[in-house]
Amino acid sequence: MIKKLIATAALTTILALPATASPDIGREAPNFTARTADGKMLDLKSLRGKIVVLEWTNHDCPYVKMHYGANNMQSTQKAATGQGVVWLQVISSPQGKQGFLEGPAAIKKNEERNAVPTNVVLDPDGKVGSLYGAQTTPHMYVIDAKGTLVYKGGIDSIPSYRADSLPKAVNYVRETLAAIAANKPVPNPSTRAYGCTIHYGS
Amino acid sequence: MKLFRPATLSFFVALALTTFAVPLQAAEIAKTEHVTARLISDARSVEAGGTITVGLHKIIKPRWHTYWQNSGDAGTPTSIAWTLPAGASAGEILWPAPKRIMIGPVANYGYEDDVTLLTVIKLPETLRAGDSFPIKAVVDWLVCEEICIPEQVTLELTLPVVAKGFSTGISIREIESARAKLPVENAWPFTANAANGKIELAAASSDISRTKIKSAQFFPSDWGVIKHAANQPLVVRDGELSLALDPYEQKVPPTLRGVLVVDEANGTRTTQTAYAVDAPLTGAFTAQNTFAMPQIGMLTALAFALLGGIILNLMPCVFPVLSIKVLSLLNHSRMGYRQRHFHGLAYTAGVLACFGVFAAIVLAVKAGGAELGWGFQFQSPLFVLLLAYLIFAVGLSQSGLIAFGGSLSRLGAYGGNDGYGMSFLAGALAAVVATPCTAPFMGTALGFAVAQPAPVLFAIFLALGLGLALPYLLLCYFPVLLRFLPRPGPWMERLKQALAFPMYATAIWLVWVLAQQAGANAVAAALVGMLLIAFGAWIFTSAGKSWRIANFSLAAVSIVAALAIGVYFVKDAAAPEQTADANARYEAFSPTRLEELRAQNRPVFVNLTAAWCITCLVNERVALERANVISAFEAANIAYLKGDWTHRDPAITQMLAKFGRNGVPLYVFYPAGASAQPVVLPQILTPEIVLREIGQSKTARIEN
Numbered sequence: 037m038i039k040k041l042i043a044t045a046a047l048t049t050i051l052a053l054p055a056t057a058s059p060d061i062g063r064e065a066p067n068f069t070a071r072t073a074d075g076k077m078l079d080l081k082s083l084r085g086k087i088v089v090l091e092w093t094n095h096d097c098p099y100v101k102m103h104y105g106a107n108n109m110q111s112t113q114k115a116a117t118g119q120g121v122v123w124l125q126v127i128s129s130p131q132g133k134q135g136f137l138e139g140p141a142a143i144k145k146n147e148e149r150n151a152v153p154t155n156v157v158l159d160p161d162g163k164v165g166s167l168y169g170a171q172t173t174p175h176m177y178v179i180d181a182k183g184t185l186v187y188k189g190g191i192d193s194i195p196s197y198r199a200d201s202l203p204k205a206v207n208y209v210r211e212t213l214a215a216i217a218a219n220k221p222v223p224n225p226s227t228r229a230y231g232c233t234i235h236y237g238s
Numbered sequence: 239m240k241l242f243r244p245a246t247l248s249f250f251v252a253l254a255l256t257t258f259a260v261p262l263q264a265a266e267i268a269k270t271e272h273v274t275a276r277l278i279s280d281a282r283s284v285e286a287g288g289t290i291t292v293g294l295h296k297i298i299k300p301r302w303h304t305y306w307q308n309s310g311d312a313g314t315p316t317s318i319a320w321t322l323p324a325g326a327s328a329g330e331i332l333w334p335a336p337k338r339i340m341i342g343p344v345a346n347y348g349y350e351d352d353v354t355l356l357t358v359i360k361l362p363e364t365l366r367a368g369d370s371f372p373i374k375a376v377v378d379w380l381v382c383e384e385i386c387i388p389e390q391v392t393l394e395l396t397l398p399v400v401a402k403g404f405s406t407g408i409s410i411r412e413i414e415s416a417r418a419k420l421p422v423e424n425a426w427p428f429t430a431n432a433a434n435g436k437i438e439l440a441a442a443s444s445d446i447s448r449t450k451i452k453s454a455q456f457f458p459s460d461w462g463v464i465k466h467a468a469n470q471p472l473v474v475r476d477g478e479l480s481l482a483l484d485p486y487e488q489k490v491p492p493t494l495r496g497v498l499v500v501d502e503a504n505g506t507r508t509t510q511t512a513y514a515v516d517a518p519l520t521g522a523f524t525a526q527n528t529f530a531m532p533q534i535g536m537l538t539a540l541a542f543a544l545l546g547g548i549i550l551n552l553m554p555c556v557f558p559v560l561s562i563k564v565l566s567l568l569n570h571s572r573m574g575y576r577q578r579h580f581h582g583l584a585y586t587a588g589v590l591a592c593f594g595v596f597a598a599i600v601l602a603v604k605a606g607g608a609e610l611g612w613g614f615q616f617q618s619p620l621f622v623l624l625l626a627y628l629i630f631a632v633g634l635s636q637s638g639l640i641a642f643g644g645s646l647s648r649l650g651a652y653g654g655n656d657g658y659g660m661s662f663l664a665g666a667l668a669a670v671v672a673t674p675c676t677a678p679f680m681g682t683a684l685g686f687a688v689a690q691p692a693p694v695l696f697a698i699f700l701a702l703g704l705g706l707a708l709p710y711l712l713l714c715y716f717p718v719l720l721r722f723l724p725r726p727g728p729w730m731e732r733l734k735q736a737l738a739f740p741m742y743a744t745a746i747w748l749v750w751v752l753a754q755q756a757g758a759n760a761v762a763a764a765l766v767g768m769l770l771i772a773f774g775a776w777i778f779t780s781a782g783k784s785w786r787i788a789n790f791s792l793a794a795v796s797i798v799a800a801l802a803i804g805v806y807f808v809k810d811a812a813a814p815e816q817t818a819d820a821n822a823r824y825e826a827f828s829p830t831r832l833e834e835l836r837a838q839n840r841p842v843f844v845n846l847t848a849a850w851c852i853t854c855l856v857n858e859r860v861a862l863e864r865a866n867v868i869s870a871f872e873a874a875n876i877a878y879l880k881g882d883w884t885h886r887d888p889a890i891t892q893m894l895a896k897f898g899r900n901g902v903p904l905y906v907f908y909p910a911g912a913s914a915q916p917v918v919l920p921q922i923l924t925p926e927i928v929l930r931e932i933g934q935s936k937t938a939r940i941e942n
Contacts, residue, residue, distance in 0.1 A: 062914020098380065098388045134385040171344045172312045186911065195314060197380060197388050221839060225913040228461050232386045233312040236342045 058169025058188060061225045065177070065185040066167045073139035073156035078124075085181050087121045087216060089209060091153065091191075092128060092165065094135025094173040095145050097232035098197040103174065104149050106199040109191070112209055113152045121213060126157040128165035130237025135173065136160060162236035172231035178212045178222075187212040189227030196230075268391035272299040272381045277373065277393040278354075280413050284397045285405040286365040292328075292395070293354040293413045294318060294377060302383045303348040306336035308459055308496075310347040310466045314380045316355060321374035325362025332356040334419030335499045335512035336457055338466070345467035346382075347457055354416035367401040421497045421514035428517040430494035432485065435898065437464065439494065439515065440480035448474050450502045454481060456515065458496040462486045494519050536694060539686040540701045546680030547705020550672050556706070558740040559668045562636070563661075563710055565730050565737075567720065575717075582714025584658040586707040588665020593703030596669075597696045600688065616850035617886045619755040623764055623804045625670065626748035630768050631775070632667070633741030636734055639775050665707060671744070672706055680921075685898035751850045754884055756808050763807030767800035774800070823868065827881030829889055832908075835877045839910050843876050843932060846890055846904040848883040853921060854903040861923035870929055876907075907931050 059066050065088075069079045080088070091109070093100055103109040113123050127142065129135035137145060142156045159165055168177060168188075178187035192205035208227050215222045267276045274297040281290040294316075298304060305313040320328040333355065336347045365371065373395045380388050400406075426441040439456055451474045458464050468484035481498075498513045551560055563585065567578070616622060680702065687698035713719050745768070753761045774796035777789050825831060827844060835842045845862065847854035861867060871878060881890045883902050894904055897918055905919035905928075919931050 060915040062909045062911035096385065098386055166343070169343075184909075184911065195309075197314060198378070221837070221911065222913070225911070229311075230314070231312060233341045233344045233346065233382065235384055 059167075059185050061185055061188065063185060064183050065179040068164045068167055070157045070159055070164055071139075073137075073142040073158060075139055078155065078157065080179075081183070083122050084183050087116075087119075087181055087213065088179040089116055089121055089123045089213075090157075090168065090177040090179070091123065091125050092170045092173050092175040092234065093125045094127070094129055094232060094234070095137070095149075096134045097173045099231035100173050102197050102199050103191060104151065106202055107150075108199075108202055108207075109174070110149065110151050112191070112207060115210065116213055117152060117154060119213065119217065122155075123153040124155055124157050125151075125153045126159055126164055126170070128159045128162045128170060128234050128236065130160045130162065130235070133235050133237070134232075160237065162234075165234060165236060170229075170234055172229045173234060174231050175229040175234075176209050178209065178216075180216055186216065186222050187225055188229070189224070190229045190231075193227070195228060266394045268393055270381075270389045270391060272302050272387060273297065273304070273379065273389060273391075275377060275391050275393060277375055277395040278410050278412060279373075279395060279397060280407050280410060281397055282406045282408045283400045283404070284361055284365070284371050285367075285400055285402050286361060287363045287402070288361045288405055290359050290361070290397070291413060292357050292359055292373060292375075293410070293416060294357070294375065294393070295352070295354045295412045296349075296379075297352045298350060298381065299383075300351070302381050303339050303346070303350045304353070304379045304381050305346065305348040306457070307331070307333045308347055308457065308461055310338070310461075311344045312341075313346050313348065313382060313386070316377065316379040318355070318357065319376040319378075320357070320359075321376070322359065323362070323365075323371060325364050326371075327360050329358040329360075332358070332416075332420055334416050335421065335497055335510065337499075338455060338457070340467065343467055347466070352412075354412045356413065356416050356420070365399045367399055367404075369399040370396050371399050372396045419510070419512060421512040423514045425513055428494075428498070428513075428515050430515075430517040430519045432519055433898075435485070437483040437485050437494065437519065438480050439483060439498070439517070440478060441498070441513070442478045444477060446474065446477055446479050448476050450504070451479060452501045452503055452508060454479060454498060454500045456481055456483060456496055456498050458494070460491070460495065463491060463494070463496075492519055493517065536686075536690075536697075539683045539698055542679040542683035543687070543698045543701035544705040544708075546683055547702040548708055549679070550702075550706050551709050556668055556672045558737050558744070559632075559664065559671055560710060561737055562734065563664055563668075564713060565734055567710075567713055567717075578714045578717065580658055581661045582711045584661035585665040585668075585714075586704070586711050588662040588667075589669045589707040590665075590700055590703045591662075592666045592669030593699045593706075594696070597699035600699075601692055601695060616751070616848070617884070619752055619760065619808045620805065622748050622752050622755065622850065623760070623767075623808045624801075626745050626752065626764060627767060627771060627800065627804070628667070629671070629741050629748065630745040631771055633738045633745060634772060634775050636738035636741060638735060639772070639779060668706060669703060680901075682898070684900040685894075688895075688900045747852075748850075751884065752808070754849045760804075760808045763803050767804040770796040770800035770803070823871070824878040824880040827879040827890065827893070829893065832879060835879075836908060841874060841876045841910045841932070842879060842908040843871065844879045844881065844893075844904075844906045844908070846881040846883060846894060846902050848902050850884060851902045857903060857905075857921075857923040861925050861928050864925045867925050867928050870932060874932060876932060 065080070067080050069077055072078045095101070095104075100109075117123050125142075125146075127135060127137055129137075137156075137158075139156070139158060142158070145151075146153065146156070157164060164170075168175075170177075174191045176187070176189060176191050177185065180186045187208065189208060191209060192202070192207045194201040194205040196205075206224075208224055211224065212222050267274065269275075276295045278293045278295055279290055280293075281288075284290055296304065296316075305315045307315050309315050316331070318328075318331060322328060334349075334353060336349060339346045339348055339350070359373065361371065375393045376390065377393060378388065378390045380386050426443045426445070429440050429442075431438045431440070451472075454472050454474075455470055456464070464486055465484040470481045470483055473480050494515060494517050496515050498515050500511050500513065501508050502511065550556055567581075683698055683702065687695045690698070749761055749764050752764055774793040777796070778793035824845070827846065832842060832844065845854075845858070847858070849855075870876075881887070881893065883890045894900060894902070897904060897906060897916075903921055905921075905923065907917045907919065908914060909917070917931050920927060
């Protein structure tokens with residue numbers, strides 16, 4: 037009886053801690069299983085041992101269009117995948133909303149703009165998006181080889197939909213990947229994500 | 239020969255222009271698919287060295303919005319690039335109060351329907367009457383509904399230049415209404431304080447009326463200060479209001495800047511006023527330590543304190559004292575209800591008086607700038623010594639050695655009315671011996687209490703005391719409950735004697751605490767003191783009538799000697815050197831060491847404990863020193879830092895405060911990675927809880 041009481045009390049103490057909307061840096065990245073553009077199912081856990089980049093995207097969002105239009109996103113993808121990083125685009129737009137794409141259309145879209153993500157995660161019900169607290173497109177996350185979330189935030193340091201911001205901006209994804217490669221702490225693990233609001237389906 | 243002097247000429251030109259030039263200043267309009275934009279000015283004509291206000295007026299398509307200076311979670315603010323004649327300069331955009339636009343879980347700050355962004359333009363001294371002053375603005379905005387469209391327009395406005403003293407203004411409705419929505423500077427004195435995981439923004443002003451203020455919302459000037467989508471609970475009293483803001487996980491700046499938008503009832507209408515906020519952020523939460531703490535309000539804190547107090551009765555510190563009281567209640571079950579009630583109340587009063595004194599001491603010390611925590615009195619070796627004596631004496635009386643009237647043995651007894659005094663003392667004793675224990679809920683409540691103003695702090699301490707007194711009080715008022723206990727009988731005398739042994743054990747433990755605080759000589763002194771107390775008690779009790787006075791004197795002398803010896807040896811004793819044990823699994827806690835280890839990317843487990851904290855010792859025994867926990871620590875290369883709060887140590891007190899606590903134990907796990915969020919473990923540990931929290935926790939926390 038007393039044991040039970042104490043257990044309940046201890047549990048209540050744990051539950052009194054607040055829930056945060058987005059996952060914590062330094063903690064295990066939330067796992068998900070989702071369909072990808074090639075029609076297969078992807079389990080994030082199966083990628084343990086590799087660095088994973090998650091890129092929330094909506095191809096018609098002006099911010100996304102700017103980063104692809106200036107070849108900034110593609111070159112970041114190339115540099116990352118060239119080092120063996122797994123790059124996953126995530127589309128959380130529900131059907132009927134801007135940015136929604138079926139698998140084949142998503143693949144075609146990437147071919148058209150020379151984008152080279154490893155794969156595209158289709159998340160029309162927004163489950164993966166809300167698991168990560170993704171708010172904008174783009175919204176970037178980096179998971180290290182141990183499965184720990186090491187970066188969340190913007191693609192770079194200047195919130196803008198105009199390409200003239202790019203030369204002055206610090207690309208945080210490149211910075212994070214370089215830090216991991218050099219076995220150093222990530223300099224800016226949590227930054228401002230900027231872009232278009234993700235409209236989750238209800 | 240000139241017909242007119244230049245000044246006269248200027249006069250006529252000015253007159254001509256002000257009279258006939260009105261069509262010139264028709265603002266150029268630009269239309270996009272979603273916005274109609276116009277440049278307007280509060281000047282009909284301008285003059286050298288003057289200042290004018292120019293407005294960018296936007297009519298936005300229904301349901302679409304553009305953004306404020308801090309766009310919130312998404313979006314980008316409108317920007318204006320001015321092209322002005324040489325020497326003229328444009329100030330920053332003056333932003334009217336925004337509104338919060340929620341899209342699912344995302345909060346954006348911006349404007350719907352229509353808005354006018356104001357800019358002050360300074361004109362150069364070189365302007366000459368008769369010239370024109372062209373203003374060009376390239377305006378970029380992002381306009382969003384479900385989708386976002388970046389739009390750009392170029393607007394131009396040309397104003398005539400007239401002679402100094404002849405420029406004229408014009409009242410334009412859009413500019414006036416935008417001015418009315420600008421934040422009012424210095425109207426209310428604001429304070430911002432970070433505590434208990436929240437930033438409290440407060441204002442005090444005689445203008446604030448509880449019945450008038452309907453709602454208030456704070457908009458930070460910068461991103462990354464608060465969680466934009468979080469609720470901002472508002473408390474309004476006459477003369478003051480406060481909002482609780484959720485800090486953004488990372489940076490809390492030294493100053494809280496932004497706008498507080500307040501809706502007030504004015505008769506049948508609601509008026510909105512924006513107040514500029516620029517308040518230094520005080521409190522325990524500064525830039526480095528924005529750990530999300532348990533967030534509780536005052537009612538929860540009171541409930542936690544009450545519950546914590548009730549649970550304290552089960553803790554090993556209090557249980558023996560409570561048992562003695564309950565036994566005596568059984569013994570006198572035929573006592574009148576009125577007497578019983580009075581005993582219950584006296585006991586409660588004793589507990590509450592003690593807790594009131596604790597609260598007063600905490601407040602006094604806090605006022606002096608220092609910090610005290612729960613159990614602070616145990617940090618004084620003298621207090622530990624005197625409590626050891628007292629507990630030992632209570633033990634002797636339980637054993638039946640002391641049996642004189644009005645004595646300690648009657649702590650548990652009922653006599654006539656003077657017994658109430660004893661009940662009071664028993665309550666006080668229960669409160670004092672309770673302090674080395676921390677029950678669940680208590681830590682959170684007390685952590686909340688110390689950050690609060692005096693009345694709240696008192697209320698929470700008294701709630702804790704009431705919780706402690708409640709079980710006994712209930713037994714006094716509802717003797718029916720006593721039926722659940724065995725019937726009175728000779729077993730009670732045996733139990734009473736048996737309960738002396740936990741008392742002796744407590745005394746031994748206190749002497750052990752003393753050993754750590756004051757060294758071996760103090761232990762010897764304490765033991766000699768106990769010998770003298772036992773001797774004095776024996777002399778007194780065994781005395782025959784004839785030698786009564788002599789015996790009484792001898793007993794008194796031995797008690798006084800016990801006190802004198804103890805006090806003499808304990809008072810100035812230095813703490814024994816902490817010898818570092820090379821094989822120890824832990825290192826001493828210091829904030830610097832913690833930072834070093836975290837910079838090395840090592841996971842760190844911090845245990846803040848004290849020799850007098852029974853809960854701490856039990857946790858170490860049953861959880862932290864278990865073989866499987868030790869090997870898990872080693873396997874994960876976890877650095878173990880132990881902070882000993884047996885003595886006062888400001889570094890540890892601050893660490894406790896950082897996590898909203900006011901006493902030990904505190905267990906915090908920092909996962910690897912310099913920016914990883916620390917995890918606070920419960921105050922009662924099991925090996926399973928520890929293993930789960932130290933990253934052997936492979937189950938992801940899924941929180942939304």
